[in-house]
Amino acid sequence: MLLDKLEWRYAAKKMDPAKQVPADKLERILEAIRLTPTSSGLQQFEVLVITNKEIREKIKAIAWNQAQVVDGSHLLVFAAWDTYTAERINEMFDRVNEERGVHNEGWENYRRMLLNTYPQRDPEVNFQHAARQAYIALGTAMAAAAFEEVDCTPMEGFDPDKLDEILGLRALGLRSAVIMPLGYRDAAGDWLVNLKKVRRSRDTMFRFID
Ligand SMILES: Cc1cc2nc3c(=O)[nH]c(=O)nc-3n(C[C@H](O)[C@H](O)[C@H](O)COP(=O)(O)O)c2cc1C
Numbered sequence: 001m002l003l004d005k006l007e008w009r010y011a012a013k014k015m016d017p018a019k020q021v022p023a024d025k026l027e028r029i030l031e032a033i034r035l036t037p038t039s040s041g042l043q044q045f046e047v048l049v050i051t052n053k054e055i056r057e058k059i060k061a062i063a064w065n066q067a068q069v070v071d072g073s074h075l076l077v078f079a080a081w082d083t084y085t086a087e088r089i090n091e092m093f094d095r096v097n098e099e100r101g102v103h104n105e106g107w108e109n110y111r112r113m114l115l116n117t118y119p120q121r122d123p124e125v126n127f128q129h130a131a132r133q134a135y136i137a138l139g140t141a142m143a144a145a146a147f148e149e150v151d152c153t154p155m156e157g158f159d160p161d162k163l164d165e166i167l168g169l170r171a172l173g174l175r176s177a178v179i180m181p182l183g184y185r186d187a188a189g190d191w192l193v194n195l196k197k198v199r200r201s202r203d204t205m206f207r208f209i210d
Contacts, residue, residue, distance in 0.1 A: 002143070002147070005143070005146040005147050005149070006143070006146060007197060008146060008149070009142065009145070009146035009151070009152075010151075010192060010193065010197065011152075011153045011154060011192070012068060012151040012152065012153050012183070012185045012190060012192070012193075013068070013153070013190050013191060013192045014067065014068070014071070014185070014186040014189040014190035014191075015067070015068045015071035015072045015151060015153075015181065015183035015184060015185060015186055016071065016183065016184050016185065016186040017070070017071040017183075019073065019183060019184035020073040021072075021073045021074055021150050021182050021183060021184070025148040025150055026049075026074060026182070028144065028148060029141055029144045029145055029148060029150065029182065030047070030049070032140050032141065032143070032144035033047055033137045033140055033141050033144070035140070036136055036137040036140040037136065038133040038136060038137075039129070039132075039133055040092075040110075040114060041092060041096070042084075042088070042089065042092050042130075042133070043092070043133070044080060044081045044084070044088070044129075044130035044133050044134075045078055045079060045080040045081065045130060045131075045133060045134035045137065045174075045177065046079050046172075046174060047076055047077065047078055047079070047137070048076070048077040048079060048167060049074055049075075049076060050074065050075040050076075050077065051073065051074055051075075053070065055166065055167075056069050056070045056075050057070055058166050059075065059158070059163060059166060059179075062158055062159045062162040062163060062166070063155060063157060063158035063159075063163075063179070064157040064158065066153070066155060066157060066158075066181075068153045068155075068181040068183065069155075069179075069181050071181070071183060071186070072151075072152075072153075072181030072182050072183030073182065073183050074181070074182045074183070075179060075180070075181050075182075076141065076179065076180040076181075076182065077163070077167065077176055077179050078134040078135075078137060078138055078176070078177045078178045078179065078180070079134070079167075079169050079172075079174035079175060079176050079177065080127060080130035080131040080133070080134045080174065080175055080176075080177045081126070081127065081130040081173060081174065082123060082126075082127050082130075082170065082173050082174060082175050083119075083123035083126040083127060083173075084114075084118035084119055084121070084126045084129075084130070085119055086115055086119050089111065089114050089115055089118060089119070090111070090115075093107070093108075093111040127175055130177075131175075131177040131178075134177040134178060135177065135178060138154055138178050138180060141180060142154060142180070145182060150182055150183070150184070151182070151183055151184055151185045152180050152181060152182050152183075153180065153181050154178060154180050155178065155179045155180060155181070156178055158176075158179060160175065160176045160177075163176045163179070164176055
């Protein structure tokens with residue numbers, strides 16, 4: 001059951017560097033990211049999958065020295081579009097038309113509406129919107145990792161400008177939003193692993209309006 005896996009998962013603080021996430025599990029986690037829904041279906045981010053130890057050491061140094069960055073076997077970097085351009089918007093609409101093989105006037109009106117709105121906006125507003133979509137994928141990735149019984153640590157604790165520099169993201173029209181090491185918990189070395197999962201009560205979280 002999904003809820004059992006969500007109880008099992010936690011933001012691992014110490015990962016075992018000797019353990020490797022198997023290729024089939026990684027592929028399924030990445031496929032879950034690819035299937036994540038996004039606003040207008042634009043999929044306005046890319047995910048870098050980094051195994052290179054040297055690069056991960058450099059990233060660790062600008063990520064509060066969080067050991068999971070190198071002790072996990074893979075580091076996912078969710079990098080969002082730096083802005084919306086007509087080209088980026090058209091690419092998605094054209095691909096949908098091609099793959100579905102249909103032409104729909106409502107769909108084309110929707111394309112025109114986005115083209116008349118997004119590219120003209122402040123790039124920072126566009127990046128923030130794109131980054132929110134990357135976070136949806138982060139959520140899917142956390143759930144998918146839990147489903148595969150792979151540990152992960154979602155991380156905002158890093159310097160995004162420095163990470164962009166290390167990975168050359170700006171030249172690709174991308175900016176880092178959030179990162180996530182994947183690996184296996186080092187149960188003996190992790191202070192958090194046996195602590196109770198603490199969440200707000202249902203009463204304080206949900207307002208039912210009948
Ligand atoms: C977007 C995001 C950023 C986070 N950044 C960090 C981080 O940089 N380092 C860390 O150890 N945990 C980080 N966390 C983990 C949270 O503190 C953790 O998920 C939360 O306290 C709930 O605990 P649990 O995930 O262990 O159930 C982050 C979580 C999210 C969702």
